[in-house]
Amino acid sequence: MVNVPNREYWQPGEEVKADKMKRQVNDFNDVLSKQDHLLIQGIDKTYPLKSGQPLAYLSIAGEPDVSGGWGKPTGTFPTDYNIPADGVYFFYAEFSPGQPPSSNATDLATSIQLRLKHKKAGQTKWDWRHLSNAIETNKYIHRDRPVHFSVQIFRSMYLRKGDAIMFTAYLGHPEEGAWSSNWAPEWKYGAPTSNRVIVWRMDFGATDYENPFHVPMPAVKPWNDGEVITAEKMNEQITNVRRALSNTPRFSVHVAASRSPGTLWDVNWDSKYKEQLGDWKFNGTHATAPESGVYFIAADVSADGSTDNVPAYVKLYLNVDGKAVTSVDKQFQRKASEQQPSAATSLQVFSIRFLEKGQRVHLSVESQGTNPAKPTASVFPANPSDGNGEFRRSSFSIHMIAPGAKSFVS
Template identity: 25%
Template sequence: MSEPQRYFAKMPYMACRGVTTNLAGPRPGQRLIAGSTIDVQFDYKKTRLYEFSSSDYRNFVIPEDGIYHVHFQASVWANSVRDAGDNINAYINVKDSTGTGVNGNIASVIQQNVRSGWYQTIQVSATEYFTKGSKIRGSIYLDGGAIGDWCVADGEIDTGFYAFMIAPGSGNWTAQSPGPAPELKKWSDGQFVSAQTMNDQTVSQMRAKENPPRVTVRDTSFNMPGNPTDKNAVSWKAAYGNDKFEPVSIGPGWGANTAITIPHDGLYLVSVIGNGRMLNPPAPNAQFAFQISLHRNLDTKPLILLQGGNARKDHESGLLISDVVRFMKGDKVNTRFFGYTSTSRWDSGRSDGRWWTMSFTYLGGGAYGN
């Protein structure tokens, strides 16, 4: 009994803070080259690995099969920028070792750098099933039209790459979950402990920890006017889960698959990636704002709200939502898009399943308030 508890108390993780430097001036950091993608290399002195390993501090080896949450962020600095902004893309990439797990670019966020001599922090996260021996890395792409000096900032608070195991297991993303663990009850002196009671306290607990409820929905397509007054929840095209996370409509007129039904009360790790693309020519040297928000049921007040800007016609900007939220069984959780100005028009941009995603992973009952 004690060995599994020790294992679950400290599962594999990695934390990398601060990149290596190959650009000395005008601002130290890891150089970005226009039209190219770099795999970010981290300073081994500032890297903490538990069970993970790396030979080059660019690629990090998954220590065992399981569900992991990965987060990559990079602060990009430039001393030159086009009037309408240059795009920078952040990716989480995986090289699967067995052919049974995920492979390739699994999550992407795009943003526009619009201020010279300043920092633009771009973030991307994913919760996925990885196989032992697979390699994960964070990558940055810089627009081919960019001029001047560009770099990934080397500070420990600027750029980081993190991963931690949520649950072990040799199944896959959709392997059926047993659901939440049974409630732990105190035993009293002299109490007869049945096999069922013992299993609830041990075997059933372990099975629940090994395969918690989770779902990821991907891919949306919309085209809507700016300042939408209603019905602006995105509709998802595909869902992959291991429990009863049913894709449903929020309500009449909202469209199909605009929400996911939560199957159990409890705390959930939330990750949402979404993009906005302006279809109207923006005014020179101006950003047009948009926001992506997470809602419960038909509530107009968001649970989480993130805001961004878009300065170039026909180019996307992306946002990441990553948080822990308490949901109740039956909640219809939905993501909504809002682009500003009544004369603008927006769409979802690229829709290959990486640029628009929403995932929930059950973490336990907890006592965290709404």
């Protein structure tokens, strides 16, 4: 793959030479049309869990499909991958292991936690940058066959060349037996269908999540036969277009503020974990689009269950200008003794939408228990007990992917 060329401007009176045109037009187009990406599918092992062994880690593995210079470090985990180039990357991971068959009927809730781990280039310490949970109570249905859970992560972050990433899963409250990850129904036509990691470089022009300064997409102007090509027009129609396409407006915030149970409320975010590029307005709940265009929107919010051992129903809404445009819901239940960070549940929403400049995007949560008048779930706060500062348990990202769009279809 062609390396990202340095950004160059044209000067008044400069002769336009082929090698500079190749760097600024051809090489840029090549990079833009082949953004570095990575696809990993499948899990490489079945892990036995026994009594007194409360947790285990599963590493997402399998042969990767890649574009770009992704590299696997030598002598470390078989599933961490070196980032090939600087940029803002979007991560999607889905993990669905099979709980072992059990001869014992139990109402013990089993939790799964998926973690995104990151290691800076030249360092040995791994940081837990994000985690997501799924929880299920299987009282009878897992006697004869594995019951599969599914947990997902959406996350946008800036990484440098040589950094490494890895996804691991924590299994809480295990039953004795072999936790399988390659159960037959997951496979169709020779490919796994429920375990995957997808990484895509969104902005190769970024020098960190909030830099360099964003240049709006200029209006496209025609080139006319016989016109004098000026340095001003070359910079506007070539250099500034490149700057706009390689460094688009983006917004990300992590860690939802703790919230007591309520029937319906807006998710409030901890602003100290906010990062953005572009003129976003943010009031702690609502993010206002700085420019018109098509945006990629992804979020997950973790909820804590009740302490009264009744089912909790939780619904997460993605809203634009106060109107719900998509939603996801989940029901879970556990005993009071199981109120702990490893037993929270996460809800994820994802959408691609055209936003007008000034439209406001926010998330809201609806919570109800068995008795609708008694809400039984709340947004779960950051957990500072991981030894690395704190978990990034919830996240909300908005990323422009089509700055020249006038609507979703044009």
